[in-house]
Amino acid sequence: MIYFICGHRGCGKSYLVDQLKEFVDCRVYDTGPILRSKYKEFSLNSDMSFGEWIEINEQKYGKNFTNHIICENMDLNLDETNIIIGNRSMIGIQYAIEYFDIDNYKVCFIDGNFDLFRLNYNKREKLNLDKNEFEEIIALENSMGIEDIEYFVKNNPSNGLYFYKENNDNLIFQTILEDINTKSKLKKAKKGVNYK
Secondary structure (H helix, E strand, O other): OEEEEEEOOOOOHHHHHHHHHHHOOEEEEEHHHHHHHHHHHHHOOOOOOHHHHHHHHHHHHOOOHHHHHHHHOOOOOOOOEEEEEOOOOHHHHHHHHHHHOOOOEEEEEEEEOHHHHHHHHHHHHOOOOOHHHHHHHHHHHHHHOHHHHHHHHHHOOOOEEEEEEOOOOOHHHHHHHHHHHHHHHHHHHHOOOOOO
16 A cells, blocks of 8 residues: 655654654655755766756657656555655656556545644744745645645545644554555455454
């Protein structure tokens, strides 16, 4: 089963995944670090900025350049639980689904309180962004297509889990953990394994 954990910065994706890893044997892939790692390899011999690198390669290889790089550098095992975090567009998620021929997946979108996300992001990044500065970050993510993920999740309950986060509690963690455990039990039952 593949879980795509999505949401704006500061919504708690990384913290959520750290919690899940304590209870679930899973592979975790973070799209941002994967992409930055490939850029870092390239930039050893170039002074091209990250943005320029993406723009030039999208012109050369097409709009799915970054999606392809990310998928090339993930070693998904479809028989195991895999968690992918950091997607900012439904196009990227659909690219991965087609690239790996994924049948069983859930797209989880964490929506929530703007001020909570801003405070979380400031704390994590050791910043002091005001509301206007954080709104610019949210606007950038919206321009990348993150709102399409939210739309998909709200309109596809069989493959989506939508959350609205008011505070930093464990409700999202508990819901996703329960879903993972349910899928694991069903998979073992299909294989004829006794599950206690």
